Structures are given as structure tokens and as C-alpha cells.
Amino acid sequence: MTGPILHRDNPEAEPLVGNIKVTRDDWLNVAMDALVSDGVEHVKVMNLAERMGVSRSSFYWYFKSRQDLLDALLDRWQATNTAAMVAQAEAPAETITQAVLNVYRCVVNPELFDTALDFAVRDWARRSGKVRRMLDQSDTRRLAAFTAMFARYGCTETEAEARARALYYMQIGYDLAQLGEPMETRLALVPHYLLVFTGVPGQPHEIEDFAAYARAHSQGDRA
Known part of the structure; x- marks a missing residue:
């Protein structure tokens, strides 16, 4: 052994x-x-x-039992991944582009958001109705936080929901694809992503600050 x-x-x-x-x-x-x-x-x-x-x-x-352990794993997932994503969406920001970059911190900092854990829970949900319900509730919380974020910066209710869905589902799909994309490649696209998701260009200092954060907190080429 x-x-x-x-x-x-x-x-x-x-x-x-x-x-x-x-x-x-x-x-x-x-x-x-x-x-x-x-x-x-x-x-x-x-x-x-x-x-x-x-x-x-x-x-x-x-x-008490294996089920007690499984419930504790789900509690930890909720207290890390979901809580961090909601907190980042609610973090103070002067502009909508800065707000979106706050959310992006979850993508580049594995201490905020564990992508592999999120995948594991989503796979688990395919075999458990209870976990599926918890995942649905988590997705709803995250989307609500994103929608409220866009609404704070002047989007109408429908526009805020549409932009929130585009941002959230794109990120989930992007991570699921496991592209192995180099950090610098993804950072080069950040200004264009900001324009797509918000409709306005990001400020150069916002993008530079995020790039510095990403390089300091990412692991290898994870972006």
C-alpha cells in the first residue's frame, strides 16, 4: 500500500x-x-x-453514513463555487465591464471556483434527482446574480437576462470544452469578449488589471 x-x-x-x-x-x-x-x-x-x-x-x-459525506461534499461545492460566483457578480464596480471582469476572476483563480468540481457535480446530477435539483437551484442563483449585475448598469429586465444567460452559459460551455488554451491567447480575446457581453468596450486599465490578476492566480495555462 x-x-x-x-x-x-x-x-x-x-x-x-x-x-x-x-x-x-x-x-x-x-x-x-x-x-x-x-x-x-x-x-x-x-x-x-x-x-x-x-x-x-x-x-x-x-x-453518520456515506450519504452524510455526500451531502457534505455538496455543501462544500455550494459554499465555494456558487457562493464565489455570486459574490463576484455582486462585487462593487464602476462600470459593467469591470463587473464582468470581476466575474472572470472565478475563471482564472481556482481558489475562487473549482472547474473540475463543477464538472463532477454536473456529471453526478445525471444519476441523481436530488443532485439535479441542487444543481438547478445553483444555476438559478448564479444566473439571478448575473442578471442583477447587468440590471445595475442600466440594462432592461429582458436585456439583463439575455446578457446574463449569454455570459453564464458561454462560460460553462467554454470550460466544458477543455480547450487547453494558453493564458495569453485567452487574455488577448478579453477586450472582444467584453464588447460582446456588455455592448461597450472595456477600459484599458480594467483589462490590464485583470490580466495581472489572471497571471498571478492561474495555474499553468488554465484561463
């Missing part, structure tokens, strides 16, 4: 060695890894215990 693959939320934490004891976050983190890499059917107590090199008995200190 290989060594435990635990990874704490706090990277400063001491590594677990010897007679290890795992935390609730350890179980959640490894379950998240399994969900993203292998799908929900592989999120099983025995599988996770083997990956960590521990007895499965400690699982029941933190969770």
Missing part, C-alpha cells in the same frame, strides 16, 4: 506520520479528490480509507 495522500486545508500543518489520526477535513478532501477524478460511485468509505491508509472506523466519528 502506498503512503497516505492526506492534504490539509492548512498547508502549514505538520504532515501526518506514524500512527496517524485523520480529521473530518481529511475525509472530505480525499472524498473530493475521488469525486473529481473517478466519479461519485468511487466515493465509498472503504475506498477512501484505503487511499489514506487508515481504518474506516474513524469515518464514523465525523459522518
Whole structure:
């Protein structure tokens, strides 16, 4: 058996060695890894215990059942991806183009929005009515935040909804395509995307600030 693959939320934490004891976050983190890499059917107590090199008995200190763990994974997804996207849409901005660039921060900063996790939940929703309902509610929340964002900058109700849908569904599809597009290629297109989504050109300083943020927070060529 290989060594435990635990990874704490706090990277400063001491590594677990010897007679290890795992935390609730350890179980959640490894379950998240399994969900993203292998799908929900592989999120099983025995599988996770083997990956960590521990007895499965400690699982029941933190969770009542496998379903309790799955519910915790969904709660974490809602508290990260959906909450971050809504917060970015609601962030203060002087212009609509700046507001859209605030939303784009979710695309380039994996600490704000975990694209792989969103894909995993969408795949899970194909096999679970409960998860499908939660995903629908999440999409509705995100779209409502985008619509309100456009409305704040003078769009009519219908226009705001149309622009919100174009922005949101384009981004979901763009990420799903997994183009492997270099960061600089995508950044070069940002001014044109802003014009398409908002109808007005972005200010040069807004675009430059976003490009600096993207380069500082992205991982590799993820854009």
C-alpha cells in the first residue's frame, strides 16, 4: 500500500506520520479528490480509507453514513463555487465591464471556483434527482446574480437576462470544452469578449488589471 495522500486545508500543518489520526477535513478532501477524478460511485468509505491508509472506523466519528459525506461534499461545492460566483457578480464596480471582469476572476483563480468540481457535480446530477435539483437551484442563483449585475448598469429586465444567460452559459460551455488554451491567447480575446457581453468596450486599465490578476492566480495555462 502506498503512503497516505492526506492534504490539509492548512498547508502549514505538520504532515501526518506514524500512527496517524485523520480529521473530518481529511475525509472530505480525499472524498473530493475521488469525486473529481473517478466519479461519485468511487466515493465509498472503504475506498477512501484505503487511499489514506487508515481504518474506516474513524469515518464514523465525523459522518453518520456515506450519504452524510455526500451531502457534505455538496455543501462544500455550494459554499465555494456558487457562493464565489455570486459574490463576484455582486462585487462593487464602476462600470459593467469591470463587473464582468470581476466575474472572470472565478475563471482564472481556482481558489475562487473549482472547474473540475463543477464538472463532477454536473456529471453526478445525471444519476441523481436530488443532485439535479441542487444543481438547478445553483444555476438559478448564479444566473439571478448575473442578471442583477447587468440590471445595475442600466440594462432592461429582458436585456439583463439575455446578457446574463449569454455570459453564464458561454462560460460553462467554454470550460466544458477543455480547450487547453494558453493564458495569453485567452487574455488577448478579453477586450472582444467584453464588447460582446456588455455592448461597450472595456477600459484599458480594467483589462490590464485583470490580466495581472489572471497571471498571478492561474495555474499553468488554465484561463
